[in-house]
Amino acid sequence: xxxxxxxxxxxxxxxxxxxxxxxxxxxxxxxxxxxxxxxxxxxxxxxxxxxxxxxxxxxxxxxxxxxxxxxxxxxxxxxxxxxxxxxxxxxxxxxxxxxxxxxxxxxxxxxxxxxxxxxxxxxxxxxxxxxxxxxxxxxxxxxxxxxxxxxxxxxxxxxxxxxxxxxxxxxxxxxxxxxxxxxxxxxxxxxxxxxxxxxxxxxxxxxxxxxxxxxxxxxxxxxxxxxxxxxxxxxxxxxxxx
Amino acid sequence: xxxxxxxxxxxxxxxxxxxxxxxxxxxxxxxxxxxxxxxxxxxxxxxxxxxxxxxxxxxxxxxxxxxxxxxxxxxxxxxxxxxxxxxxxxxxxxxxxxxxxxxxxxxxxxxxxxxxxxxxxxx
Numbered sequence: 001x002x003x004x005x006x007x008x009x010x011x012x013x014x015x016x017x018x019x020x021x022x023x024x025x026x027x028x029x030x031x032x033x034x035x036x037x038x039x040x041x042x043x044x045x046x047x048x049x050x051x052x053x054x055x056x057x058x059x060x061x062x063x064x065x066x067x068x069x070x071x072x073x074x075x076x077x078x079x080x081x082x083x084x085x086x087x088x089x090x091x092x093x094x095x096x097x098x099x100x101x102x103x104x105x106x107x108x109x110x111x112x113x114x115x116x117x118x119x120x121x122x123x124x125x126x127x128x129x130x131x132x133x134x135x136x137x138x139x140x141x142x143x144x145x146x147x148x149x150x151x152x153x154x155x156x157x158x159x160x161x162x163x164x165x166x167x168x169x170x171x172x173x174x175x176x177x178x179x180x181x182x183x184x185x186x187x188x189x190x191x192x193x194x195x196x197x198x199x200x201x202x203x204x205x206x207x208x209x210x211x212x213x214x215x216x217x218x219x220x221x222x223x224x225x226x227x228x229x230x231x232x233x234x235x236x237x238x239x240x241x242x
Numbered sequence: 243x244x245x246x247x248x249x250x251x252x253x254x255x256x257x258x259x260x261x262x263x264x265x266x267x268x269x270x271x272x273x274x275x276x277x278x279x280x281x282x283x284x285x286x287x288x289x290x291x292x293x294x295x296x297x298x299x300x301x302x303x304x305x306x307x308x309x310x311x312x313x314x315x316x317x318x319x320x321x322x323x324x325x326x327x328x329x330x331x332x333x334x335x336x337x338x339x340x341x342x343x344x345x346x347x348x349x350x351x352x353x354x355x356x357x358x359x360x361x362x363x364x365x
Contacts, residue, residue, distance in 0.1 A: 062317065063275075063319075063320045064315060064317060066301070066313060066314040067312040067314075068310075068312070070311070073309035111276075111277060113277070130313050130315070134295060137315060138293060142291065142317070142318060
């Protein structure tokens with residue numbers, strides 16, 4: 001038969017690969033796609049033929065998966081994957097629609113289905129393949145679930161954060177925020193202290209966080225470290241008159 | 243009695259009837275799927291998202307073709323019904339599951355364990 005148009009060339013997944021099974025044949029609706037490697041990764045399920053072309057399946061589109069060892073149903077033990085999507089292929093024999101309806105013409109009552117079988121040469125790997133898929137599938141819960149109560153999101157889940165909130169943890173303010181929390185007297189005191197600091201700081205260098213006349217113009221946030229160039233002499237054995 | 247390791251999943255279960263399904267672990271039951279196929283097998287696991295894992299499954303697809311599957315995982319989205327076996331006492335099952343969750347939550351004694359939710363709605 002002709003090439004399957006949905007097959008593409010892409011590099012094998014490198015991250016979050018829970019299971020990798022080489023020497024695995026992929027079959028779509030009874031038609032073999034060849035021999036390749038199955039990658040069960042957290043982000044998606046991928047299969048790459050030895051020639052380098054393959055396809056990927058997104059977990060939200062996968063309705064179910066299973067280990068089949070019933071040789072009367074299919075002659076080889078395999079991992080069965082049912083996908084809620086259409087894949088371009090030759091006439092499908094395994095997923096005919098009811099009462100002669102064409103898949104393309106059907107209304108929403110009949111959903112598209114594609115049946116994949118992954119047949120590893122190593123049958124003993126089927127358990128691990130199945131489990132890896134279960135784990136990855138669980139990472140992709142249905143976002144359209146109307147029944148789920150989304151109130152479960154957020155702070156309440158973090159037990160540690162909740163426990164911390166109940167304790168007394170001091171808050172840190174930015175300069176502007178902190179200023180607004182000071183009384184008029186407090187602000188005056190702050191200004192006086194800063195003035196004293198600024199004067200004691202010689203013109204040879206600026207102390208981080210201290211607002212001098214020069215730095216006031218430059219910085220919005222007094223907590224920033226002063227990056228202004230230092231006047232020469234700071235690190236020399238200059239005599240500093242404090 | 244196994245309980246999820248996830249705080250979020252325990253909470254979802256505690257506040258929905260998924261907790262009943264989780265209590266079916268070990269029982270043989272039938273799951274009707276959204277596409278009208280059915281799967282009868284022993285419940286291995288049901289998670290908070292109603293993903294159902296069955297073992298020793300008799301699967302009847304929507305055309306009526308029967309096959310056996312060693313293990314089957316159905317995503318919650320595709321579950322239409324889960325039949326509750328006759329021998330299962332629904333109320334007792336729910337209570338047992340809730341107790342299992344509370345054992346985890348209050349491990350170490352009341353007020354000493356992980357405070358997942360300070361407001362507990364039931365006794």
